[in-house]
Amino acid sequence: MVDIKTYDNDQIPAWCPGCGNFSILKSLKQALAELDIPPDRVLMVSGIGQAAKAPHYFRCNLFNGLHGRDISVAVGAKIANHNLIVIAESGDGNTYGEGGNHFIHNIRRNVNIKVFVHNNQIYGLTKGQASPTSDLGMKTKVQIDGVLSPPFNPIAVAIALNASFVARSFSGEPEHLVAMMKSAITHKGFALLDILQPCVTFNRINTFKWYKDRVYKLDDSYDPTDRISAFEKALEWGDRIPIGVIYVNNRPTYEEQLSQLKDSPLFKIPITGIDYSDILKEFR
Amino acid sequence: MKTKNLIALEGNQAIALAMKQINPDVVAAYPITPQTEIVQVFSEYVANGEVHTEFVTVESEHSALSACIGASAAGARTMTATSSQGLALMWEMLYIASGARLPIVMTVVNRALSSPINIHCDHSDAMGARDSGWVQLWSETAQEAYDNLIQAIRIAESVNLPVMVNMDGFITSHAEEVIEPLDDEEVKHFVGEYRPLRSLLDIEHPFTVGPLALQDSYFEFKRSQAEAYKRVIPVLKRVADEFSKITGRKYDLFxxxxxxxxxxxxxxxxxxxxxxxxxxxxxxxxxxxxxxxxxxxxxxxxxxxxxxxxxxxxxxxxxxxxxxxxxxxxxxxxxxxxxxxxxxxxxxxxxxxxxxxxxxxxxxxxxxxxxxxxxxxxxxxxxxxxxxxxxxx
Structure with missing residues (x-):
C-alpha cells in the first residue's frame, strides 16, 4: 500500500511560512497515495521557480531542468516510456511565460502528461515581478505604474486549443485539489490543472482571503464536455472564480497514434535483429 | 580639486546607477538571479521619471535581446542585463546583434550554467558567448563595472559592435562597496548623443537588416565583421584616456x-x-x-x-x-x-x-x-x- 509518507523525503521545503505551495505539495502526495501509485512509476519534471522546487520534496523520479522547458522534457520522457506517470509541475511564470510556446503546442499534440501549475500571479523566486497572470494594473517593484498587459488566461487558451482536460483548483481547498489531481492523473490525455495559490510574501492583492472569497465549485449540473459553456466558465474572473473540471475532450493521445508504441514503450523495443531487407530493396 | 562623491553601493546598484546616468532610449530585460536587482532598481528610475527610457518587460531573455535588437536597429541607444541561463537563452540573438553591427550594451552578472542548477559565480556563461562577436570587458570591482559600462557605450557606438560588461555574480553584484560615481552631467557629456549611421525609422534612407546572404556574399560579410574588431583596441584606449581625464581612474586593455x-x-x-x-x-x-x-x-x-x-x-x-x-x-x-x-x-x-x-x-x-x-x-x-x-x- 502506498501512503502519503511514501512520497516524503528528507528535504526541508525552502518556502515562506504560509505559502500556498505547502498545501499543493501535500495534496499531490495525498492524490498519488489514494490512487495507490508507487513512486517508481512517477516522474516529476520541473522548470525554475518557487513552484518548480516542489519535486525536490518528493521521493520519486525527478528531472529539474530549465526555466519554461519542463513540458518538453516531460513529453520526451513520456514518449520514451509511456508506462510512466509524468507530471510537469511549475509555476505561472515558467509555464505560461517563458514556456508558453511549449504549453501551446503540447496541448495540440495531446501527449498524456499532467501539467500542474502553481498560479500565484507573481514571480516569487526572483522576488515579486509581474507574471503572465498578474492582473491588469497590478503594481510591483518593476511594474511600478502597474501591469500594462491583460493577463494570460490559461483556461481559455487551453480550451481554444481543444485541450483534452482542463481544470482549476485552489490551494486553500485541499480536498477539492486532491480530487482534481486524481481526475487529471487518471484522465487519458494532456491534462492542465491550474492551481490558484497565494504568495504570502510578494502578492499582497491575490491573498488567501482574496481567493477564498471568490472561488466557487462547479456542481454536477455543469457539463465539462460542452465547449461553449467551458469558454464561458474560462472567462469568469473577478468577483466569482469557478474551480473544478472545466473542459474535457476525450480525443486520441499522441502516443496512441504512433504504431511503434502500441506493443511496448519505446525504451523496451530492441534495436537489433530487425529485418529491414524489404526497405533496402527500394534502393537497389 | 572637487570633493570626492563617495557612496556605498552594491555592484548591481552601481550598474543601475550607470544606466540611469547613461539614460538609454530602450531597456528590455527579464529577471534572473543575480541580475534581477539591476532591472529592479532601474525600473524605479523609469517610474520616477529620472530617465526617459522606454522600459520593456518581456517573457524571456530571448525576447529581451530580440527587443533590444529591434530597438537598436531602429536607432535607439539600447541596453540590457542578464546572467547564466539568460545569456544562454540569448545565444542565437547574440550573433544577430553582432552580425547586424548593433551597438547594444549588456551587463552580464557572471553565474554558472545548469545542469545541475546553481545560482553562484563562475564564468561559463560569458565564455560560452566568447565567439559570438560581442566585445567583452571584465571588471574586478563594482567601481570597475560602473566605469566599464559607461565606457562601453562609447566603445560600442564607435565601432558598431555590441559590448558585454562582466562582473562576478554575488561577489561583486551583491557586495556593498564604496564607489565614486561621476556626476550625472559628466556622464551625459561623456557618452554624448547617439547618432546611428542609419536606422530603420529613417524613411528617407530605407535599409534592410539581416537578409539572406548565401555562398556568394555571406563570407564577405563575416570577413568585414572580423576586420571591425581591429578598431576596438585603439578606440578603447582613446575612450579610457578621456575617461581618466575626468575621473583620474586609468583603464587599459589589462x-x-x-x-x-x-x-x-x-x-x-x-x-x-x-x-x-x-x-x-x-x-x-x-x-x-x-x-x-x-x-x-x-x-x-x-x-x-x-x-x-x-x-x-x-x-x-x-x-x-x-x-x-x-x-x-x-x-x-x-x-x-x-x-x-x-x-x-x-x-x-x-x-x-x-x-x-x-x-x-x-x-x-x-x-x-x-x-x-x-x-x-x-x-x-x-x-x-x-x-x-x-x-x-
Missing part, C-alpha cells in the same frame, strides 16, 4: 600588478584578481618575484599587447573560472598559451580551473597555485598542465 620585474606571473579575470593581489603582496614581502595580469578586454583579444606584457616571464599560471569540457584547459589558458607560442624562450604556461559554481576562492588556494608555479620555476618540470583548485576529488 591591468598589471608587480609584473615588470616578475618571473612568475598569474593571469586571472574579475574579482579573484583582487584576492590574488593580497597574495602577491605577501609573497613580494618574502622577496619573491611574482606579479599579476588582469585582462580587462578579453574579446577582441589584445594579442600583441598581452604577448609584450607576458613574454619576459619564466612561468605563468592562468586561473580559469570556466572549463572547456573535453578541451585543453580553460578558455583563458588556451588563448594565453597560444599567444606565447612564437616567443623565443617562451614561458611555461599552466592552467588552474577554480571556483566553479561559486566555490569560495581563498588566499590559501592562490598561495598553493604560486607554490606550484614556483616548483615549476625551480625544476622546469610540469606535473599537470591543467589542474583543478579547491575541489574535492
Amino acid at each position: 591591468e598589471t600588478y608587480n609584473l615588470d620585474d616578475a618571473e612568475i606571473g598569474l593571469v586571472v579575470l574579475n574579482s579573484t584578481a583582487g584576492t590574488a593581489k593580497e597574495v602577491i603582496d605577501v609573497l613580494r614581502g618574502e622577496g619573491k618575484k611574482v606579479g599579476l595580469l588582469k585582462p580587462r578586454l578579453f574579446r577582441p583579444l589584445p594579442v600583441e599587447e598581452l604577448r609584450e606584457a607576458l613574454s619576459k616571464l619564466k612561468v605563468i599560471g592562468v586561473m580559469d573560472r570556466a572549463d572547456t569540457f573535453g578541451g585543453f584547459g580553460g578558455p583563458l589558458f588556451t588563448d594565453i598559451r597560444s599567444i606565447l607560442y612564437d616567443v623565443p624562450n617562451r614561458p611555461i604556461v599552466t592552467d588552474y580551473i577554480y571556483g566553479l559554481g561559486g566555490r569560495d576562492v581563498t588566499t590559501e588556494q592562490i598561495f598553493k597555485v604560486f607554490e606550484n608555479l614556483e616548483n615549476i620555476y625551480n625544476t622546469g618540470k610540469v606535473e599537470s598542465l591543467v589542474s583543478y583548485v579547491g575541489v574535492r576529488e
Whole structure:
C-alpha cells in the first residue's frame, strides 16, 4: 500500500511560512497515495521557480531542468516510456511565460502528461515581478505604474486549443485539489490543472482571503464536455472564480497514434535483429 | 580639486546607477538571479521619471535581446542585463546583434550554467558567448563595472559592435562597496548623443537588416565583421584616456600588478584578481618575484599587447573560472598559451580551473597555485598542465 509518507523525503521545503505551495505539495502526495501509485512509476519534471522546487520534496523520479522547458522534457520522457506517470509541475511564470510556446503546442499534440501549475500571479523566486497572470494594473517593484498587459488566461487558451482536460483548483481547498489531481492523473490525455495559490510574501492583492472569497465549485449540473459553456466558465474572473473540471475532450493521445508504441514503450523495443531487407530493396 | 562623491553601493546598484546616468532610449530585460536587482532598481528610475527610457518587460531573455535588437536597429541607444541561463537563452540573438553591427550594451552578472542548477559565480556563461562577436570587458570591482559600462557605450557606438560588461555574480553584484560615481552631467557629456549611421525609422534612407546572404556574399560579410574588431583596441584606449581625464581612474586593455620585474606571473579575470593581489603582496614581502595580469578586454583579444606584457616571464599560471569540457584547459589558458607560442624562450604556461559554481576562492588556494608555479620555476618540470583548485576529488 502506498501512503502519503511514501512520497516524503528528507528535504526541508525552502518556502515562506504560509505559502500556498505547502498545501499543493501535500495534496499531490495525498492524490498519488489514494490512487495507490508507487513512486517508481512517477516522474516529476520541473522548470525554475518557487513552484518548480516542489519535486525536490518528493521521493520519486525527478528531472529539474530549465526555466519554461519542463513540458518538453516531460513529453520526451513520456514518449520514451509511456508506462510512466509524468507530471510537469511549475509555476505561472515558467509555464505560461517563458514556456508558453511549449504549453501551446503540447496541448495540440495531446501527449498524456499532467501539467500542474502553481498560479500565484507573481514571480516569487526572483522576488515579486509581474507574471503572465498578474492582473491588469497590478503594481510591483518593476511594474511600478502597474501591469500594462491583460493577463494570460490559461483556461481559455487551453480550451481554444481543444485541450483534452482542463481544470482549476485552489490551494486553500485541499480536498477539492486532491480530487482534481486524481481526475487529471487518471484522465487519458494532456491534462492542465491550474492551481490558484497565494504568495504570502510578494502578492499582497491575490491573498488567501482574496481567493477564498471568490472561488466557487462547479456542481454536477455543469457539463465539462460542452465547449461553449467551458469558454464561458474560462472567462469568469473577478468577483466569482469557478474551480473544478472545466473542459474535457476525450480525443486520441499522441502516443496512441504512433504504431511503434502500441506493443511496448519505446525504451523496451530492441534495436537489433530487425529485418529491414524489404526497405533496402527500394534502393537497389 | 572637487570633493570626492563617495557612496556605498552594491555592484548591481552601481550598474543601475550607470544606466540611469547613461539614460538609454530602450531597456528590455527579464529577471534572473543575480541580475534581477539591476532591472529592479532601474525600473524605479523609469517610474520616477529620472530617465526617459522606454522600459520593456518581456517573457524571456530571448525576447529581451530580440527587443533590444529591434530597438537598436531602429536607432535607439539600447541596453540590457542578464546572467547564466539568460545569456544562454540569448545565444542565437547574440550573433544577430553582432552580425547586424548593433551597438547594444549588456551587463552580464557572471553565474554558472545548469545542469545541475546553481545560482553562484563562475564564468561559463560569458565564455560560452566568447565567439559570438560581442566585445567583452571584465571588471574586478563594482567601481570597475560602473566605469566599464559607461565606457562601453562609447566603445560600442564607435565601432558598431555590441559590448558585454562582466562582473562576478554575488561577489561583486551583491557586495556593498564604496564607489565614486561621476556626476550625472559628466556622464551625459561623456557618452554624448547617439547618432546611428542609419536606422530603420529613417524613411528617407530605407535599409534592410539581416537578409539572406548565401555562398556568394555571406563570407564577405563575416570577413568585414572580423576586420571591425581591429578598431576596438585603439578606440578603447582613446575612450579610457578621456575617461581618466575626468575621473583620474586609468583603464587599459589589462591591468598589471608587480609584473615588470616578475618571473612568475598569474593571469586571472574579475574579482579573484583582487584576492590574488593580497597574495602577491605577501609573497613580494618574502622577496619573491611574482606579479599579476588582469585582462580587462578579453574579446577582441589584445594579442600583441598581452604577448609584450607576458613574454619576459619564466612561468605563468592562468586561473580559469570556466572549463572547456573535453578541451585543453580553460578558455583563458588556451588563448594565453597560444599567444606565447612564437616567443623565443617562451614561458611555461599552466592552467588552474577554480571556483566553479561559486566555490569560495581563498588566499590559501592562490598561495598553493604560486607554490606550484614556483616548483615549476625551480625544476622546469610540469606535473599537470591543467589542474583543478579547491575541489574535492
